[in-house]
Amino acid sequence: MSDVTVVGAGVVGLSAAWLLARRGASVTVVDAGPVGGGASHAAQGELVPPATVLAPLWRRSLKLYAELSRQTGMWWDEEPVGTLVLAADDPGELAMRQAAEEGRVLTGAALRAAEPALGDGLAAGRLMAEGRRLEPAAVLDHLATAARRAGAVINAGCGAVRLARDGAGWSVRCPDGTRFDSPYVLLASGLGTRDLLAPLGHWVPLAGVRGTVVVTEPAPFALRHVLAEAVIGRPGSVALLAHQMPSGQLVVGGSWHPAEHPGPAGLPEAIMRRAARLVPAAGALRVVAQRSGVRPCLPDRLPVADRVEPGLYGCFGHAGEGFIAGPGSAELVADLIAEAAAGAVTSRQETSSRTPFAFGRWSSDDGAGARREGSST
Numbered sequence: 285m286s287d288v289t290v291v292g293a294g295v296v297g298l299s300a301a302w303l304l305a306r307r308g309a310s311v312t313v314v315d316a317g318p319v320g321g322g323a324s325h326a327a328q329g330e331l332v333p334p335a336t337v338l339a340p341l342w343r344r345s346l347k348l349y350a351e352l353s354r355q356t357g358m359w360w361d362e363e364p365v366g367t368l369v370l371a372a373d374d375p376g377e378l379a380m381r382q383a384a385e386e387g388r389v390l391t392g393a394a395l396r397a398a399e400p401a402l403g404d405g406l407a408a409g410r411l412m413a414e415g416r417r418l419e420p421a422a423v424l425d426h427l428a429t430a431a432r433r434a435g436a437v438i439n440a441g442c443g444a445v446r447l448a449r450d451g452a453g454w455s456v457r458c459p460d461g462t463r464f465d466s467p468y469v470l471l472a473s474g475l476g477t478r479d480l481l482a483p484l485g486h487w488v489p490l491a492g493v494r495g496t497v498v499v500t501e502p503a504p505f506a507l508r509h510v511l512a513e514a515v516i517g518r519p520g521s522v523a524l525l526a527h528q529m530p531s532g533q534l535v536v537g538g539s540w541h542p543a544e545h546p547g548p549a550g551l552p553e554a555i556m557r558r559a560a561r562l563v564p565a566a567g568a569l570r571v572v573a574q575r576s577g578v579r580p581c582l583p584d585r586l587p588v589a590d591r592v593e594p595g596l597y598g599c600f601g602h603a604g605e606g607f608i609a610g611p612g613s614a615e616l617v618a619d620l621i622a623e624a625a626a627g628a629v630t631s632r633q634e635t636s637s638r639t640p641f642a643f644g645r646w647s648s649d650d651g652a653g654a655r656r657e658g659s660s661t
Contacts, residue, residue: 285465285466286309286310286311286312286437286464286465286466287304287309287310287311287466287467287468287625288304288309288310288311288312288466288467288468288469288470288621289311289312289313289314289454289456289464289465289466289468289469289470290304290311290312290313290314290469290470290472291313291314291315291445291447291456291469291470291471291472291473291480292313292315292322292471292472292473292474292476292600293313293314293315293318293319293320293321293428293438293440294315294320294321294322294323294324294325294424294472294474294606294610295320295324295327295420295423295424295427295606295607295610295611296324296472296599296600296602296606296610296611296613296614297313297315297470297472297473297599297614298313298319298320298424298427298428298431298438299348299427299610299611299614299615300470300472300599300614300615300617300618301313301431301434301436301438302352302427302430302431302434302436303348303614303615303618304436304618304621304622305431305434305435305436306434307618307622309621309622309625310435311431311435311436311437312436312437312439312464312466313431313436313437313438313439313440314439314442314445314456314458314464315438315439315440315441315442315473316441316442316443316444316445316476317440317441318440318441319424319428319438319440320420320421320424320428321440322473322474322475322476322577322578323474323475323577323578323579323580323606324420324424324577324606324607325420325421325424325575325577326495326496326497326575326576326577327420327497327577327606327607328420328495328497328525328527328535328537329417329418329419329420329527329535329607330367330415330416330417330510330512330525330527330608331345331346331349331360331361331414331415331416331417331418331607331608332367332383332412332414332415332510332512332608333367333383333385333412333414333415334383334605334608334609335383336383337586337640338586338605338608338609340612341587341589341608341609341612341613341616341641342608342609342612343612344611344612344613344615344616345607345608345609345610345611345612346416348611348612348615349418349423349611350362352423352426352427352430355430356426356429356430357426358418358422358423358426359418359419359422359530360416360417360418360419360423361416361417361418364413364414364415364416365415365416365417365508365509365510365527366411366412366413366414366415366508366509366510367387367411367412367414367415367509367510367511367512368398368399368409368410368411368412368415368509368510368511368512369381369383369387369409369410369411369412369512369513369514370402370406370408370409370511370512370513370514370524370562371406371407371408371409371513371514372406372407372513372515372561372562373407374407375389375391375407375408377407377408377513377514377515378408378409378410378514379514380514380515381410381512381514381515381516383412385412385413385414386410386412387410387411387412387413388410388411389408389409389410390408390409390410390411391407391408391409395408395409398411398508398509399507399508399509399511400508401505401506401507401563401565401566402562402563403561403562403563403564406562410514411509415509415510416510417510417527417529418607419529420607423607439464442458442459442460442462443458443459443460444459444476445457445458445459445480446480446483447469447471447480447481447483447484447596449484450465452467452595453465453466453467453468453595454466454467454468454469454595454596456469467595467625468595468596468597468621468624468625469595469596469597470597470598470599470617470621471592471596471597471598471599471600472598472599472600472614473600474578474580474600475490475492475543475578475580477490477580477598477600477601478490481592481598484593486592486593486644488582488588488601488646489582489583489646490580490581490582490600490601491542491543491580491581491582492542492543492544492578492579492580492581493540493541493542493543493578493579493581493603493604494539494541494542494543494576494577494578494579495537495539495540495541495576495577495578495579495604496537496539496551496552496555496574496575496576497535497536497537497574497575497576498535498536498537498552498555498556498571498573498574499533499534499535499536499571499572499573499574500533500534500536500556500566500569500570500571500572501533501569501570501571501572502531502532502533503528503532503533503534503565503566503569504565505565506528507526507527507528507534507563509527510525510526510527511524511525511526511527511562511563512524512525512526512538513525513538513562516538516540516604517540517585517604518540520540520541521538521539521540522538522539522540522551522554522555522558523538523539523540523558524536524538524558524559524561524562524563525537525538526538526559526563526566533572534559534566534569536555536556536559536566537555538555538558539551539554539555540604543578552571552574556569556571579602579603579604579606580600580601580602580603581601581603582601582603582646583646584645584646585603586601586640586641587599587600587601587602587603587605587609587610587613587641588600588601588641588642588643589613589614589616589617589639589641590617590620590639590641590642590643591620591624591643592643595624597617597620597621598617598643599613599614599616599617613641616641
């Protein structure tokens, strides 16, 4: 029997396993599919300043990435390259993306000087000092390595699991009859968390939002910053979100479509057309790879990082910011589990229901909201 069973081997679950194991807990990770096979495998790899409410989780994540890099040699931007938020047609679009860092607004020649690859005629941009890049697949590999080195056991490819109360603890059960019993369970299972909790009487208004990322051949030009249109996340949209890897390849995304329907035909081409609208030279680049995944999204687009009931914790619903806020939220929940295991009742636990990341903060009306979130974005 482990001290903690973590359900989900994506960026959140692996982060939690690493953090708990290095504190001395025995940790078992269980995933229906391969390590990183959920939403994490299709992430784009930008760490841009999020909304102010997510800033504490983002800052925790940055510290954890720095530590992981020191331990494993993982590549990421130790120093920020910055983020340029773009308003293609109307400077007022910049107000749609309020971030934890205010930045400074640029127009005209100043905007082009900051990012020479941009085309003419863009309305405005907001330049923020923060903004970093990483390679999601490599991060997942390094997190799994760090978790194993700390003593965690990772069981991938178990098939769809179910969760059951077992006396004073919990049991995670696999289709082949294997069971993992522990006093504490952390659900970091993305969209699948909804189905795990429903038999226990917990309703969660999670909806899936599909995103597609394309990777180009190396570009003959350089992007100085992470580029992000202010209108990313608008219903049914394709907006520019892009960065350039050290190899010269562009990683381009920004689409937001309902998971219950197939993406629109020609989505990779539409993504590249949008990129060429803002960065004209991108139009000549050949796409060499693409990936797609489903983001787990709650109506307010904020994650849960909280206790669900005694011994059962949740860390899910990060929408498009799993790598931005995921490790930080995993650390927050790891703190709660460690305190509970030590028998400590902290002010943080007593007030967790009033935080922005509380479980059960939604109302019954949010069921329709979740469906709208998935079907319109």
